[in-house]
Amino acid sequence: MRTDPTAIIDLVSATMTPRRPTIGVFDSGFGGLTVLKALLELIPDADYLYFGDTARLPYGSKSVETVARYAVEAAHYLENHGAELLVIACNTATALALDRIIGAAHVPVVGVVEPGAGAAASVSKNRKVVVIGTEATVSSHAYRKALEARGVEAREKACPLLVPLVEEGWVEHGVTEEVARIYLGEAFADGFGDADVLVLGCTHYPLLKPLLRRVAPEHVSIVDSAESTARAVAERLQKLLTHERKDEERRRLPRIKFFATDSVEKFRRLGERFLGRAIEDVRHVDLKE
């Protein structure tokens, strides 16, 4: 059932007039906008559809069955609206439901866990890594499995307060620093003092990067799975996009459409904090509950 990820490249290469691919980005809410931000920087010559399942967020505290059902619905929605490649820009959905999404989708699917684990493994000298994420991501042990497959030992630590702290806007707040100190203190204790990489296993966490940099042990490198994922997508598409493309086509700015299952106004307002730019074209989606 796994669609060959090179299929889209072949498809586009085969046409005489290379087209801009449409990339569908999916998240439970706003966090995936940090992945979209990285994608826009690395792959400006593509168009984007972003789906935020804001009526049902957060996924991080929910069960496998529920998250898988929600994620597959969103994947189908994006496909039906023209996405030729799907980026599951949500660690929880990737960790709990990537196989189910791949099985249900008709286009290639990229998750955030493999790129994040790959980047961590390439950076870790001590072969020991700490991953922070939501309760659901940690319970799935998706990162541990991906890292152990690369010969790296992993400790996964659930940090359920960090998402609400980011959404409260307290990204440089004393309370957030204290919470991070407690969580990281526990994560780097008991045999993981020599772990040398901290993986941000939730797409909300890049907003806390400066704070986490201060709180994490000095010898630790921070790996942002949002950035790693954008690079993984870029690697798949980049070769194609720098070839056979008319200049005027390459220079056009990306078209970005946003879909949200809860309030459009709130998506616009909160989303700009994650994307770092104005959000305009947001449509409300009702998934027929």
Add this chain to the structure above:
Amino acid sequence: MRTDPTAIIDLVSATMTPRRPTIGVFDSGFGGLTVLKALLELIPDADYLYFGDTARLPYGSKSVETVARYAVEAAHYLENHGAELLVIACNTATALALDRIIGAAHVPVVGVVEPGAGAAASVSKNRKVVVIGTEATVSSHAYRKALEARGVEAREKACPLLVPLVEEGWVEHGVTEEVARIYLGEAFADGFGDADVLVLGCTHYPLLKPLLRRVAPEHVSIVDSAESTARAVAERLQKLLTHERKDEERRRLPRIKFFATDSVEKFRRLGERFLGRAIEDVRHVDLKE
């Protein structure tokens, strides 16, 4: 469309063998269990159905349309399973959707806002009250309207971090105390230093009552809308239940059935913290999304 709240009492009074009424309690998740707990203490001679929409929680950050749709679905579910009176044990659902629920239901409906506002008004000597709640509850101004109708001035303050802190289990934690100090400091500032009541406008907050008691100004009384609501329901039913009831029927322990839209195991585990007793009969509900 408003069903007469005395209808159920008439119905039960009319039968020759008085029955135990079945009370349906609805919340987005676990918080409503604090209301159920108060109901069980005040009205032990009834049976209960509890519906927690855990797959779609939290409601506190969502829009009116979304919350109303979810709440009406849950109300119908409880009615269809035999509830003769509905308690909307969720401040957000009450604040945003009580009229819609009353319009859609065929049995009497009791929300948490009116009882909470009534209790606050009866306690406040200075006619000035602070209400804390979720973002959605505060934006609706349901408490302010209900208090102003009673001649009481109200400041509403959104405290979005308190729910995740309770769910993390940090009910007596230094971080929670600091967060509460920040929120209450802002709430009781600028002309509200002489407010003499603090309304807990979210069913998660009763778990923080000892901590909030320490942090709130000394002269302030704390009104728990969970308790007030239980009293409002009790007042409607109590008269009936102490009359015409066979002793053996009165003495039987309440039957309680729980329904959850997300993981049953998680509901059992987390729910016990809110209810203060073991949770056994939980069924998974799929609302056909």
